Amino acid sequence: MAVTPTQQRRVLLGFRSKSKAGFQTEKRLPMRQQIILQLICLFVAFTVLFPIVWVVGVSLSPLNVSRPTSIIPENATFDAYAKVLDKPTSNPVTFIELAFNSLKLAVGTSFFSVMLGVSAAYAFSRFKFRARATLMLAVLAVLMLPSVATIAALFTFLNQFQFGDFNIRNSLWGVGLAITSGLLPFAIWNLKGYLDTIPKDLEEAGAIDGANRNQIFLRIVLPLSTPALAVTALFGFMGGWTEFYFCWQFLTNPRDFTLAMALANMTGQYARTTPWAQFSAFAILVALPVAVVYLFLQRYIVSGLTAGGTKG
């Protein structure tokens, strides 16, 4: 998906931008039209907020009501949050332990793939070499396949690495490798797209001042691409924080379990006994940190999304 720099800039402007006529007084809307449009806007806001408000409401309802039906709970309480932080599922793990496992995956995979990715992206963006087109096509082809479709191979492949009692597949290391396998092509492609938009003048100036290739890369290109590095890392982090299918397939030891796995345990056919309040409180605790970061970095993220690949 090639998005031109102009398009990217346009998207970057996104929701936040002001029109050029920001200083002029805006045209006034006739009152009748204003009211009709406000009603439509309110209706849309209602549809957007409805599920969110509902989850928040349910998370505050008492735990003895298995399936609360009213949006505003009677006897609102934080019991569900307390319960969920202490022991969210029937497994003997706390929220903090689950979150720490998810955090390890998220930080590890995103850091690793951005570091490796930026160096490869630099090669693709700035060097001309014979295998360039072929290798880029290979990255694209891998990017096209959703990571679920590689799970059979990764599972059986990683399962062969057994050292005594330790099987790499049945550990966070294995899951991390599986996630990186999908994340790295995305990081390369995304960062290459960004590096292509950085003008070469600064690098030339550096070369004239006597800097060599590596110095140019480390001192000029890396600092300039900080926003793209941050966004790519953030995508990796988001993916790792709530990664589900590799964790669910690979891990069997409750000590390795992650947030997404607990969430899956609290819903679906096995979860008839989990009160909705507990599930909702857990969902909010998982989503909140991500949502807050997302909202702060929204401007960069939108462009990152559109420039990025198609990895699901």
Place this chain on the structure above:
Amino acid sequence: MATKNLEARPSSTSIKRAGFWQRSRDSRSAYLYLLPAGIVMGIITIYPLCYQVWMSFTDYGLKNLRKDSAPPNYVGLNNYTDILDGDKLRAIIPTFDFFRILFFNLWWAASNVVFHVSIGILIAVLLNTEGLWFKKLYRAIYILPVVIPAIIIATVWKNIFDTQSGPANGLLRFLFGFMFGPASFNIPWLEQNQPDIGPLPLAYFALLIANIWLGWPLNSVVATGALQSIPKDMYEAATVDGATGPQKFFGITLPMLRPAMIPFAVFGFIGTFNLFHLSYFMSEGKPFGRTELLVTQAYKLVNGNQLYGYAAAFSVYMFFILLVISLITNRITKATASAD
């Protein structure tokens, strides 16, 4: 970013540039920069993919998983033909039907993108109305679905469509209960015994509602960006010429949005085509596998049925299906880009 300099500067530096980039043509350092990522990708991406192709010609299963177990048997193209034929797999997964999944998956992606793009554009235009109050507030609210992790959205929407206590039925009961009686709103949206609407099961519509909720805001952001780059003079000129509101919308707004929206719609199509979480968590493929997508079926072949050989062949099919889709969409994107 200093992109402005690039455009402002004429080609005065081109001589210097040629010399500089000449030197960087030494491909040795290029391969050095590629090496770390290349080694890692080789081991955990390329090799497993080749391994997967090999697996697809074997009956790799649970029996071959232990390290000291015998290697799987070579079965030729049997996995591939069994998947298309379906009879053998139906003995294990009664609902398996490759072509039904494929066609549902294509329909699922196409129908969603139509809603995403059109609602996204309409709301972007609405919020771009001059003089509208509280624009910033609405924009802040409308972005919320984008910031919530997919697995949470899917599991929450599953509860929303719960038969007895879900708020979807609750809302319908509240709005229409007095007409049909509250008991008629225990609609089993996501259960096995759900009714059909036309050729599609009710769960499809539940999934559609959830995915529309999830998908339009980002389209709206992209459309807003493109809208704000349309020069106002065009509208003023059209007004002078006596164009009406709808004429301006179809004559100026839509054509000007096209270059930004079509690549994004393509991006959305492939994203929705591979959307794992909604189908997996909300409908769980119910009723009788009819809301299964290729990605969820691929996962269930591994996770539920441990048919690694079949799963590998299934993934190879997926690769070629996505390749065809990418080639077609690529052509669409290019064709529409050159039209401007």
